Amino acid sequence: MKRYILHTPFSIYHFEAATWDHSVHKHTYFEIIFILKGSGIHRINGNAFQYAESDVFLLGPEDFHHFDIQELTEFSFVRFNESIHKQLPGDKDRPWQPIIRTLLNTSSQSRGSIVADKQEKQKLHHLLAVLEAESSDDQSQYFEVIRDGLMRSMLIILARNLFSQTQSRPVRKDSIEAILMYIRQHIYRPEDLTIERLAEHFHYAPAYISLFFKKQTGESLKQYIIRHKIKLIEARLLYSQLTLSEIADEFGYTDESHLCKQFRKYTGTTPIAFRMRV
Template sequence: MKRYILHTPFNIYHFEASTWMHAVHKHTYFEIIFILRGQGIHNINGNTFDYGEGDVFLLGPEDYHHFSIHEVTEFCFIRFNDSIHMHPTEGKDLPWQPIIKALLTTSSQSRGTLVVDKQEKLKLHHLRTVLEEEYKRDQSPYFASIRDSLLRSMLLILARNLFGQSPASALTKDSVEAILLYIRQHIHQPGKLGIDHLADVFHYAPAYISLFFKKQTGESLKQYIIKHRIKLIEARLLYSHLTLAQIADEFGYTDESHFCKQFRKYTGSTPSAFRRRT
């Protein structure tokens, strides 16, 4: 599968199309996709979602997708690397940093568009318009600060729409979103994320919950939990001063050796080597 590479920390790609010209692909970056007009199907991670005017999608490096366009569609792709919006401050997170970290390390593509409320869509599209105007002045000494502020606001609104639901309100007990929320809430407690335990919590047979999750998200339940945990650990390594032993304890590993072994298995790098990259 082709992987698209972003050679700059940030860019905006605004265009219209009647036929999608790109093969199914992944990226090395994140992208917020705005649908300004048109309609069709957005195929993400093997799942299909209708799209229409005002819809907003957020894709990460491991998501793969393509569009089936039914009506001429105007797109705006805002592409960015995670290096441009999270800056450690004396080893402590600012209030918005863990929210954005969680957003960018959580699979959000089991539900299609992230925003349903018209007012929320309008806010995002206003921010997009301002960002596009500022992008025309990308050589200005003020651009990077304005860009980061606008992008941060967009991501926080997306996070509010993704995480703002509570299990007692918009999430039904048997929805994949409820399972994703439960995983996010218990990612530091491995004992509560075993297949048998999850099956018991959500009243499924162990074999069925795995099949249901893969059908809805495009990846296995076990792999999703591991990848989500690893992404959070990567953020800890990059943006905190915690020791490896402290990180291992935080995420419920039996010891530092086990933690390092699993991290290397899934990233190809030891935690220490990964941290030294910065």
């Protein structure tokens, strides 16, 4: 399956289409998809969702999708990497930081369009209009500050809507989606991602949860966790100034050497070489 790559922390792609020319694909980034007009079917992770004007979708790096366009559709794709919401000095105690982190590490796509309320959709589309206008002058000294404020507001509104949906339509605790959600939420705590801990949390035998995960995803539980972690580390290397020691500490590695060894095993290159190649 093709994987699209974003080489900058942020971009907006606004276009109209009568037919969808892209094959089913994944990304290395997140994207908020706005439907400005038109209708059709949005196929996400094997599920089909009818879409219409003003719908809003949020996709993460592991989501795969494509559109079946039934009526000429105007799209706006807001694409961004995790680094755009990097924690700055003084941010640690800001209440929106954990909300955004939880949103980006929560599987949202078995629910289709995140926002149902008309007024909530209007708020998001107004923010999009301002964001697109500001992006036309992205060399301005004020652009990044304005962009980050607008993006933060968008994501908080999406989180508010997604989490209210989650409360009214809870994910089954024994579903593969629940396991994937748990992994994404605990990816920085390796002690919570052992087979034994996962089996205990989901009330499965350790051997069974491994077989269940492999059957549902085609990949072993251990391999999925490592590859998801490596994907996040690649984003840190490309879009942050964190040292290898700081990255190793963030992701729970015993030391920098352990991080380098595992990174090279799964990517074929060292973290330093990966960071310097762009």
